[in-house]
Each structure stands twice: as structure tokens, then as C-alpha cells.
Amino acid sequence: MLHRLFDSAFDRNFSEATPAHAHCDLYCGVYDPAQAKIEALSCLKTLQKYHDSDDEHFKTRAIIIKERQAEEVKHHLMVLWADFFTKDHFEQFPNLHQLFWDGVHGAGDVK
Template identity: 40%
Template sequence: MTLAQHAQRLIDFIRAPKEIHAHCDIPCGIYDPHAAQIAALSVIRMNQLIQEMPKISAESSAKDREAYVHQLSRYTRTKEEHAEICKHELRVLWGDYFKPDHLKQYPDLHTIFWDAMKLASKNRQEANLDAANQLLAKVQQIAEIFWKSKGADVRKQPSLQNAKGELVYPVPK
């Protein structure tokens, strides 16, 4: 054993290391459901834009059909990307922040997350504004639980984004 290893063992003996947890595998301990909420709002907005697109017909010019397909492809791709971002952010909260102790206070936590993950997948698969709104509602529910688990009250505030909707914010006690 090297001198450095002996020194480390002595330090560990005097001051035992504490177990820590963080989403980035570095002990920053920073978690926040805000990114998941913004991603869900983006999914809503892409669905709104898809619904608002002018329809093409058999009489539409080749240029109009090409523009339609291009724009639909862009909205669809962005919708799917943000649904996946939402899933990623939820996985971080579910897998890294929430612990077994949280299940005592929130026994339906796994079901809520599972439902949110399924809704995010559905939003990748479909252009469905109802499913997008359901996703936001489920993410808001998770945000409320998250902030309450940290001892904060919560408030919903209207989003100033084009998608409208609301965002959940913490209110310190």
C-alpha cells in the first residue's frame, strides 16, 4: 500500500465519507422539473402549429405540397425531440431524485411517472393535442410533488409562451 493510500485510509477513518446522490453523478444535488414542463409546452405548441397548418389538396401546386411536407416534417421532428427531452428529464427525477422514502408520502409516485412516460411516448408517436395537454398535466403533477417533497408550497402561473398553459413554481414557506 502506498503512502497516499495510507493517508486516504486515515482520512476516511477520521471522517467517514457520506453517501451522496446527484443526477449528473457529481454531487451538485441540483434537480428541477422546469425543463420537463418547458418540453411538454413545446410538444403542445408543435401540435398547435400542426393543427393550424393550411391544408393542401389535389389542386395544390407542387411547390405548395413541398412546403407543406417540409413544414410538417419540421414540426413533427421538433415535437418528437421535445417529447424525448421531457422523458429524459422525468427519468432523471424518477431515477435519481426520488427515493424510497418519498414513496411513503406519495405512494402513487411510480404510477404517476409511468403514466407520464407513456404519455411522452404517445406524443412522439402521434400528432395529438389532447395527449400533449395530458402530458403537461402529468408533468405538472410531478412538479407539484417534487417541490412539496422539498418543503415548498407550489403555485401555478400562466405561461407566457405561445402554447399558453401553466407552469408549476415553488413558493418558499
């Protein structure tokens, strides 16, 4: 019942909405590689804590958290690669594509 009510209200209010595509709601223009770095370091620390623990419940929780953090690394790197870098960046830094390719795939390996 509540689900149908929500769907009906959603359809009424947003049926004519134009889809917007951006990494945030306002296309803010803020791009900072620090977000990816923090998540990557967090993955590393989480893995260290995982290996240092004998508690199976803690280890399960660490795996869940590490996988979520690795997905965030991939997300932040892909946003930078797709939305921030321009042709000029790739000309100025010829290894940029490979660097990001390796970073995204490395985060996938952590997952």
C-alpha cells in the same frame, strides 16, 4: 486519416479513465421538474402549430422538433424518478410511481 488520429489520441488519453454515471457531467444535484414541464408544453404548442399549418415542410419540421422534445420530457422525468426520488418520497406520495409511469409513457405516445 483524421478519424484514426482522433481514435489514437482518445485511446491514449482516456484508456485508463473510470466511467462515471450521472445525468450531468458533475452530478450536480440540481433536479427541477420545470425542465420536463417546459418540454411537454412545447410539445403541445408544436402539435397545435402542426395542425394549424398547411405547409408540408413546416409540418415535417414540427414533427422532428416534437419528437425531440418528447424524448427530452422522457429523459427529464426518468432522471427525477431514478436519481432524485427516495423511498421516503414514494411512501409519502403513494401515487408517485404511477404518475411518473404515466408521464413517461404519455411522452412516448406523443413521439
